[in-house]
Amino acid sequence: MSRKQLFAIRVRTPIDAGFRMSLIRLPEPDQGVISRRDVIIKDLEKLVGVEMIISDEDGRRAYETDALTAYTRMPLAVALPKTTEDVATILRYCRDNGVKVIARGAGTSLCGGALPAEDALVVSVSKMNRVLEIDYANRTARVEAGITNLAISGAVSKDGFFYAPDPSSQLACTLAGNLAMNSGGAHCLKYGVTTNNVLGLKMVLMTGEIVELGGGHLDSEGYDLLALTIGSEGQFGIVTEATVRILRAAEGARPMLLGFGSSEAAGRCVSAIIASGIIPVAMEFMDKPAIHVCESFAKAGYPLDVEALLIVEVEGSEAEITALLNRIAEIARPFKPETLLVSSGADQSAKIWKGRKAAFGAIGRISDYYCMDGTIPLGRLPEVLVAIARICGSHGLKVANIFHAGDGNLHPLILYDANDPDQAIKAEEAGAEILKLCVEVGGCLTGEHGVGIEKRDLMGVQFTEIDLALQMRIKTVFDPTWMLNPAKVFPLSAPRPQAA
Amino acid sequence: MSDTLKPATDWELAGMIATYRDRRTPIEICGSGTKRAIGRPTQTAAAISTQSLRGITLYEPTELVMSARAGTPLSQVEAELAARGQMLAFEPIDLGPTTGNTAGQQTIGAVFAANLSGARRISAGAARDHLLGMRGVNGLAEEFKSGGRVMKNVTGYDVARGLCGSWGTLAVMTEVTFKVLPWPEDTATLVYTGLTDELATELMQSALGTPFEVSGTAHLSAGLARRLRHDGLRGLDTPLTALRLENFPHAVAYRREALREQLKASGFVKVVELDAHDSASFWNEMRQLSVLPAGRTHLWKISTTPGKGPKLVAAVRRHMEAEALYDWSGGLVWLEVPETADAGAADIRRAVATHGGHATLIRAEASVRAAVDVFHPLSPAVERLARGMKSAFDPYGILNPGRMYSGL
Numbered sequence: 043m044s045r046k047q048l049f050a051i052r053v054r055t056p057i058d059a060g061f062r063m064s065l066i067r068l069p070e071p072d073q074g075v076i077s078r079r080d081v082i083i084k085d086l087e088k089l090v091g092v093e094m095i096i097s098d099e100d101g102r103r104a105y106e107t108d109a110l111t112a113y114t115r116m117p118l119a120v121a122l123p124k125t126t127e128d129v130a131t132i133l134r135y136c137r138d139n140g141v142k143v144i145a146r147g148a149g150t151s152l153c154g155g156a157l158p159a160e161d162a163l164v165v166s167v168s169k170m171n172r173v174l175e176i177d178y179a180n181r182t183a184r185v186e187a188g189i190t191n192l193a194i195s196g197a198v199s200k201d202g203f204f205y206a207p208d209p210s211s212q213l214a215c216t217l218a219g220n221l222a223m224n225s226g227g228a229h230c231l232k233y234g235v236t237t238n239n240v241l242g243l244k245m246v247l248m249t250g251e252i253v254e255l256g257g258g259h260l261d262s263e264g265y266d267l268l269a270l271t272i273g274s275e276g277q278f279g280i281v282t283e284a285t286v287r288i289l290r291a292a293e294g295a296r297p298m299l300l301g302f303g304s305s306e307a308a309g310r311c312v313s314a315i316i317a318s319g320i321i322p323v324a325m326e327f328m329d330k331p332a333i334h335v336c337e338s339f340a341k342a343g344y345p346l347d348v349e350a351l352l353i354v355e356v357e358g359s360e361a362e363i364t365a366l367l368n369r370i371a372e373i374a375r376p377f378k379p380e381t382l383l384v385s386s387g388a389d390q391s392a393k394i395w396k397g398r399k400a401a402f403g404a405i406g407r408i409s410d411y412y413c414m415d416g417t418i419p420l421g422r423l424p425e426v427l428v429a430i431a432r433i434c435g436s437h438g439l440k441v442a443n444i445f446h447a448g449d450g451n452l453h454p455l456i457l458y459d460a461n462d463p464d465q466a467i468k469a470e471e472a473g474a475e476i477l478k479l480c481v482e483v484g485g486c487l488t489g490e491h492g493v494g495i496e497k498r499d500l501m502g503v504q505f506t507e508i509d510l511a512l513q514m515r516i517k518t519v520f521d522p523t524w525m526l527n528p529a530k531v532f533p534l535s536a537p538r539p540q541a542a
Numbered sequence: 543m544s545d546t547l548k549p550a551t552d553w554e555l556a557g558m559i560a561t562y563r564d565r566r567t568p569i570e571i572c573g574s575g576t577k578r579a580i581g582r583p584t585q586t587a588a589a590i591s592t593q594s595l596r597g598i599t600l601y602e603p604t605e606l607v608m609s610a611r612a613g614t615p616l617s618q619v620e621a622e623l624a625a626r627g628q629m630l631a632f633e634p635i636d637l638g639p640t641t642g643n644t645a646g647q648q649t650i651g652a653v654f655a656a657n658l659s660g661a662r663r664i665s666a667g668a669a670r671d672h673l674l675g676m677r678g679v680n681g682l683a684e685e686f687k688s689g690g691r692v693m694k695n696v697t698g699y700d701v702a703r704g705l706c707g708s709w710g711t712l713a714v715m716t717e718v719t720f721k722v723l724p725w726p727e728d729t730a731t732l733v734y735t736g737l738t739d740e741l742a743t744e745l746m747q748s749a750l751g752t753p754f755e756v757s758g759t760a761h762l763s764a765g766l767a768r769r770l771r772h773d774g775l776r777g778l779d780t781p782l783t784a785l786r787l788e789n790f791p792h793a794v795a796y797r798r799e800a801l802r803e804q805l806k807a808s809g810f811v812k813v814v815e816l817d818a819h820d821s822a823s824f825w826n827e828m829r830q831l832s833v834l835p836a837g838r839t840h841l842w843k844i845s846t847t848p849g850k851g852p853k854l855v856a857a858v859r860r861h862m863e864a865e866a867l868y869d870w871s872g873g874l875v876w877l878e879v880p881e882t883a884d885a886g887a888a889d890i891r892r893a894v895a896t897h898g899g900h901a902t903l904i905r906a907e908a909s910v911r912a913a914v915d916v917f918h919p920l921s922p923a924v925e926r927l928a929r930g931m932k933s934a935f936d937p938y939g940i941l942n943p944g945r946m947y948s949g950l
């Protein structure tokens with residue numbers, strides 16, 4: 043999948059969708075800061091060099107949104123630092139001059155986590171993308187945070203190693219963004235998500251102070267600030283470096299396709315596989331609409347006549363793989379699979395995964411979509427899928443489902459027409475209903491994409507005021523004056539704690 | 543310390559904490575109390591134990607998830623899991639025996655509050671990696687929750703994981719929800735004999751660099767090996783380096799051979815094999831630190847970059863006698879040193895400063911624990927953040943104050 047395809051998600055129109063799809067409120071920008079814009083840019087250019095600051099309109103436009111493209115805001119300016127010290131200089135200046143800061147990696151956030159603001163400086167670490175050290179003996183790599191997710195594996199794959207978390211956006215998204223969102227991916231069922239694969243990081247606080255959390259060793263002395271920072275959505279500091287765990291790849295891996303006559307049968311099969319004591323590396327689910335789009339894109343050999351498809355991948359030696367796949371086929375039998383197809387080899391395996399990983403992009407080529415990310419207890423899958431179809435139907439919208447089945451992380455893609463203001467609003471309403479349902483059945487609003495602006499106002503569905511106030515006090519510990527990515531994660535109406 | 547209060551509900555606990563909050567009076571927070579002698583000695587008016595907050599509240603084997611109230615004995619949790627062929631993959635270590643308590647007493651809440659993980663930490667992750675959610679009460683007597691019962695959840699900050707390793711200084715956890723995994727159907731252990739610490743580390747690292755998913759690595763000096771209860775291994779009277787394989791029987795059979803062959807190519811040849819039964823008893827000894835029994839010595843837990851383990855130990859040995867048990871392919875060193883006024887803290891921390899990582903004093907008399915930093919000193923920036931965390935959770939400093947660090 044090329045970078046271009048990844049972003050061919052939605053055709054943009056001349057009308058600014060940001061003002062049409064207006065369910066999510068964004069704060070009024072600080073006119074005082076905007077009126078000082080020229081001075082601020084001059085100062086920053088003097089401090090870190092002209093080449094690191096983007097201030098012209100065309101240049102800034104490339105940063106006006108992330109992958110939640112319905113919302114756009116022109117940033118005050120964009121900084122592209124090259125070192126941790128540059129970041130420290132920039133943050134210190136911004137703190138002293140009351141300029142808010144929005145950290146950015148590649149801008150693939152699906153929840154508006156990297157959405158800029160007119161009165162804020164975007165600081166993108168995308169130019170900080172070097173591998174600093176690879177240590178095979180200790181199975182770690184130290185990298186700059188702007189490196190893309192795939193480039194980490196790319197740097198070690200020749201020696202048979204890989205970095206495990208594999209978001210579908212891995213070609214473009216940065217480790218910095220992964221750390222901020224605690225991103226997951228198809229293979230997280232076995233290997234865990236970002237937080238389970240990071241040993242340490244270096245972060246610049248709004249004061250310009252550089253802190254190191256963790257490092258080459260396991261577990262932290264004192265409080266686990268590393269665990270707390272991963273998933274903090276760019277609200278604690280700007281991460282510039284990280285030490286990640288790299289793993290020796292299995293001898294081989296092979297996916298198998300299991301097609302079912304109903305989503306319910308597929309869901310029960312997933313539970314049965316787990317109950318048997320097998321934890322496949324990945325177990326991905328697609329419903330019929332998703333299968334059709336992905337097959338026409340990837341020609342992976344997905345069956346077109348089934349209602350639900352599972353991609354189940356196992357790892358090991360040839361003999362181990364065969365034994366495991368046979369066992370899974372046996373477990374699947376009572377659920378009457380209509381298709382049972384083991385990948386014929388590396389070529390087909392690549393296509394099978396290409397189809398899955400390009401799913402969002404492929405669907406984006408036929409329709410605008412709004413991607414949900416709730417997680418549910420697996421046992422509730424059949425009823426939730428029925429309810430999702432009902433919710434979307436009642437808003438006159440279609441839905442395609444594609445998700446990480448092993449861990450119950452759903453991705454209903456609500457299809458709508460971004461040129462129809464009415465549909466856009468309906469898509470958001472349907473999305474909110476789906477997420478509320480996920481919480482009601484015992485799950486959560488977001489499994490891997492984060493809260494950002496998108497789910498900010500739904501936080502009260504999952505958390506009490508006390509829960510939220512506690513989290514907001516933690517934010518205040520790291521960023522006492524709320525200068526970093528301020529209008530995200532927490533409802534705007536929630537009272538902000540005073541700095542201690 | 544006079545009274546031990548045992549609330550039976552979150553609500554009752556919140557009421558008790560509110561009383562101490564209003565009086566600004568410190569209280570000790572504990573589970574069954576087996577780790578009371580770990581940490582800096584504290585001055586508290588009373589203790590609150592989670593022991594009456596007991597019971598498994600949710601278990602869905604097909605969703606790999608369990609919830610238990612914090613005071614539930616770990617043994618009960620593990621028995622319940624074993625009955626369904628499942629386990630806590632992080633293999634929580636039991637510090638009971640090594641700190642003069644009986645084995646098997648600790649509560650599940652304390653396992654997470656102290657973030658205790660065993661040999662499988664290198665492949666399966668730490669206790670904190672398995673924690674999915676929690677409920678608890680903070681120092682303001684507020685009941686709160688974080689995370690949930692699903693495998694993937696990035697809604698809001700990861701407060702639950704942030705509480706792992708906070709030793710009751712931020713909040714009292716009342717219920718924990720965690721990920722569980724199937725027991726492997728078969729286990730085998732390759733035990734290499736006669737290796738120096740350096741060679742053993744190299745062996746353990748090489749083994750982890752193979753595709754065979756080694757799930758435990760440990761190295762014992764000859765002196766420690768002689769303390770094993772396992773007759774066969776004790777009788778070998780030589781340093782032992784153990785590599786564990788877990789999987790389906792056919793895979794274990796294949797991997798055992800493949801791993802041996804691969805290590806042979808690197809010159810590692812002297813090996814004995816343990817079957818599933820003997821493996822279980824050996825790794826159980828590791829889990830209980832059976833070779834480091836309570837006694838007239840001090841015990842440190844040092845976490846460092848695996849390759850640095852032997853160098854760090856050698857640096858300490860220039861100043862004192864020391865027995866080292868290596869886990870986590872050399873990255874975890876349990877260091878037993880002779881009793882001294884500072885438990886060797888100055889020299890040990892200097893060695894850690896040179897090689898990286900952190901050292902915690904696990905076993906020493908109260909007078910020693912009052913005199914030295916029990917937990918590893920924090921950098922100024924991190925210490926400031928830690929103090930901020932304390933005031934976000936417990937602004938009046940009433941929960942286990944000073945247990946980890948002075949003022950926290």
Ligand SMILES: Cc1cc2nc3c(=O)[nH]c(=O)nc-3n(C[C@H](O)[C@H](O)[C@H](O)COP(=O)(O)OP(=O)(O)OC[C@H]3O[C@@H](n4cnc5c(N)ncnc54)[C@H](O)[C@@H]3O)c2cc1C
Pocket residue numbers: 048108109144145146147148149150151152155156167187208209210211214215216217218219220221222223224225226227228275276277279280281282402403490491492527
């Ligand atoms: C087609 C497609 C497929 C996707 N598939 C997946 C998937 O399978 N799994 C998954 O988890 N996600 C997925 N995503 C979502 C997205 O790719 C992830 O959230 C990713 O981690 C974002 O990385 P980024 O570099 O683009 O970050 P950005 O979008 O630039 O930023 C994301 C967040 O990180 C913060 N941030 C960025 N840099 C820093 C820094 N240096 N320090 C502190 N905070 C920082 C930002 O402020 C923002 O809050 C997908 C997105 C798309 C478009």
